[in-house]
Amino acid sequence: MLLTRTAPSVLRAAAAAATAGARAHARRFCPLSTLAVLEHKEGNLLPQSLPVITAATKLGGTVTALLAGTDAASVAAQVAKLNGVSEVLTVSNGAYDKSLAENFAPMLQENIKAGGFTHVVAAHSAFGKNIMPRLSALLDVQQISDVIEIHDDSTFVRPIYAGNAIATVKSSDDIKVLTIRGTAFPAAAEGSGSAAAVQESSADPKVESSTTWVSENLAKSERPDLGTATRVVSGGRGLKDKDNFDKLMPPLADALGAAIGASRAAVDSGFADNSLQVGQTGKVVAPQLYLAVGISGAIQHLAGMKDSKVIAAINKDADAPIFQVADVGLVADLFTAVPELTEKLKSEK
Amino acid sequence: MTALRILVPVKRVIDYAVKPRVNAAQTGVETAGVKMSMNPFDELSIEEAIRLRERHPTTVTDILAFSAGPAKAQDTLRTAMAMGADRALLAETDTELEPLAVAKLLQRVVKDEDRNLVILGKQSIDGDAGQTGQMLAGLLGWGQATQASAVVVGEGGRVTVTREVDGGEEVLELGLPAVVTADLRLNEPRYASLPNIMKAKKKPLVKRAVADFGVEVGARLQTVKVVEPAPRKGGGKVEDVGGLVARLKELGAL
Numbered sequence: 001m002l003l004t005r006t007a008p009s010v011l012r013a014a015a016a017a018a019t020a021g022a023r024a025h026a027r028r029f030c031p032l033s034t035l036a037v038l039e040h041k042e043g044n045l046l047p048q049s050l051p052v053i054t055a056a057t058k059l060g061g062t063v064t065a066l067l068a069g070t071d072a073a074s075v076a077a078q079v080a081k082l083n084g085v086s087e088v089l090t091v092s093n094g095a096y097d098k099s100l101a102e103n104f105a106p107m108l109q110e111n112i113k114a115g116g117f118t119h120v121v122a123a124h125s126a127f128g129k130n131i132m133p134r135l136s137a138l139l140d141v142q143q144i145s146d147v148i149e150i151h152d153d154s155t156f157v158r159p160i161y162a163g164n165a166i167a168t169v170k171s172s173d174d175i176k177v178l179t180i181r182g183t184a185f186p187a188a189a190e191g192s193g194s195a196a197a198v199q200e201s202s203a204d205p206k207v208e209s210s211t212t213w214v215s216e217n218l219a220k221s222e223r224p225d226l227g228t229a230t231r232v233v234s235g236g237r238g239l240k241d242k243d244n245f246d247k248l249m250p251p252l253a254d255a256l257g258a259a260i261g262a263s264r265a266a267v268d269s270g271f272a273d274n275s276l277q278v279g280q281t282g283k284v285v286a287p288q289l290y291l292a293v294g295i296s297g298a299i300q301h302l303a304g305m306k307d308s309k310v311i312a313a314i315n316k317d318a319d320a321p322i323f324q325v326a327d328v329g330l331v332a333d334l335f336t337a338v339p340e341l342t343e344k345l346k347s348e349k
Numbered sequence: 350m351t352a353l354r355i356l357v358p359v360k361r362v363i364d365y366a367v368k369p370r371v372n373a374a375q376t377g378v379e380t381a382g383v384k385m386s387m388n389p390f391d392e393l394s395i396e397e398a399i400r401l402r403e404r405h406p407t408t409v410t411d412i413l414a415f416s417a418g419p420a421k422a423q424d425t426l427r428t429a430m431a432m433g434a435d436r437a438l439l440a441e442t443d444t445e446l447e448p449l450a451v452a453k454l455l456q457r458v459v460k461d462e463d464r465n466l467v468i469l470g471k472q473s474i475d476g477d478a479g480q481t482g483q484m485l486a487g488l489l490g491w492g493q494a495t496q497a498s499a500v501v502v503g504e505g506g507r508v509t510v511t512r513e514v515d516g517g518e519e520v521l522e523l524g525l526p527a528v529v530t531a532d533l534r535l536n537e538p539r540y541a542s543l544p545n546i547m548k549a550k551k552k553p554l555v556k557r558a559v560a561d562f563g564v565e566v567g568a569r570l571q572t573v574k575v576v577e578p579a580p581r582k583g584g585g586k587v588e589d590v591g592g593l594v595a596r597l598k599e600l601g602a603l
Contacts, residue, residue: 133480137487142569218517327584
């Protein structure tokens with residue numbers, strides 16, 4: 001089945017023939033093959049796609065990366081250099097630029113059929129959450145969302161109940177569709193070996209989407225991306241209003257080189273944009289340092305940050321639940337402690 | 350304007366304020382004697398259906414609430430009707446259904462009840478899968494808008510949805526029929542008033558066994574075990590900002 005995808009070019013055909021024997025051999029003992037569905041924007045691979053490749057390699061079979069959209073071919077070169085990627089498939093069709101599930105899912109279905117893939121993996125991002133369940137229904141399989149551990153090719157671990165329980169599940173479906181939690185797998189790094197072969201896929205059903213993309217409004221930020229930042233400072237209701245949030249949080253974040261997050265209370269009260277929300281219904285982060293400022297620590301919030309390496313908290317309520325998970329707690333009025341901390345960090349730089 | 354016949358699926362889950370406990374046998378989460386409520390995201394979908402009717406009184410002709418679950422899920426459906434749903438349908442089962450199975454039941458309900466708009470919560474707070482709406486849209490071949498923070502029905506029967514995406518929001522336009530899933534910012538659900546709770550008791554609620562739907566609902570996933578997450582130990586407190594910085598350095602976080 002792999003051979004049906006080999007490119008028409010003579011050079012590529014020769015290269016494919018050279019590896020085909022090795023692949024067929026590998027397949028006999030290890031019939032697994034994984035399709036890693038990757039995200040890109042403005043000609044660059046998005047950081048949430050790097051752990052997807054790592055998770056794909058843990059499944060044990062060959063890993064084929066798929067990129068779709070106008071820029072697919074140019075991003076493919078970056079992906080081909082990554083460790084663990086055996087092949088890159090591109091679907092260079094502008095119809096996929098906005099990642100609409102209505103045409104993206106059938107396109108994936110066609111590629112899975114053509115490539116005979118046993119596993120399909122994508123990030124548990126807005127993209128993966130939107131498209132993968134639709135694909136799963138088309139394939140008639142029960143998807144496994146937000147996977148944090150891969151035991152073997154059919155056994156996976158995922159958090160349920162806002163991370164208050166960890167379930168191990170075994171899938172009996174022929175094709176396993178997974179979305180993975182990016183913070184649970186390391187990012188794939190660029191390898192030293194030769195780059196994987198890049199091929200344009202011939203599987204593009206060109207399904208019409210009944211949905212049209214109108215516009216987008218993305219928050220512009222010079223700071224690290226919240227989902228992948230190594231340090232996060234997060235503000236809650238204790239900041240009292242948006243002015244305080246805007247006055248205290250950005251200088252602290254800059255002094256630490258951190259991304260800014262917020263609790264749901266802060267978002268609901270209009271202190272911060274919804275895209276900054278950390279928690280069960282917002283982003284899940286696991287940075288080296290998570291500093292919670294004026295956040296009490298409701299279970300929905302903890303669900304989004306309790307896998308952080310070090311948690312620090314500043315809160316004036318000594319009984320706030322956040323102190324039960326914080327490695328370092330400071331009981332203090334944040335309006336004096338935060339500026340002092342910011343100054344101290346700056347002076348030590 | 351196209352008449353809107355809305356389906357709102359709701360799920361009975363452990364109340365969001367309760368901290369769930371894993372049972373002794375490690376097969377799941379303890380539900381006996383635990384307070385149950387409507388999944389918070391489903392309250393948002395009902396609220397949105399009712400608001401659509403308030404904005405377009407003649408367009409929304411019927412709001413049907415649906416649940417698949419134990420007999421007690423009737424309480425959840427009564428709540429939905431007290432908020433404003435016209436009638437309810439329960440697919441009764443004592444086994445936990447996976448999202449794919451629920452999507453297949455919903456596909457059948459959409460056909461039997463001639464629905465053209467389904468509004469679901471973006472995820473249930475027990476399984477946290479976030480799949481059912483998208484699976485239903487896929488099975489039906491309908492347009493989908495997930496994680497909606499605003500829904501506007503236009504004159505030509507087109508639905509404009511603002512949706513939450515990583516880093517901001519995007520706007521999509523869908524033709525009917527369509528599936529929409531609700532995100533937290535979509536609205537503020539109303540409380541059911543006492544008179545409305547009384548009225549809801551008289552609204553029709555039809556119960557059918559899951560088997561009667563003629564849909565394959567067998568589990569594809571086997572739960573091997575469920576455990577509590579490794580507990581984090583609070584590391585104690587420091588006296589001042591200087592102590593905070595020093596401790597963070599010790600821990601290698603600075």
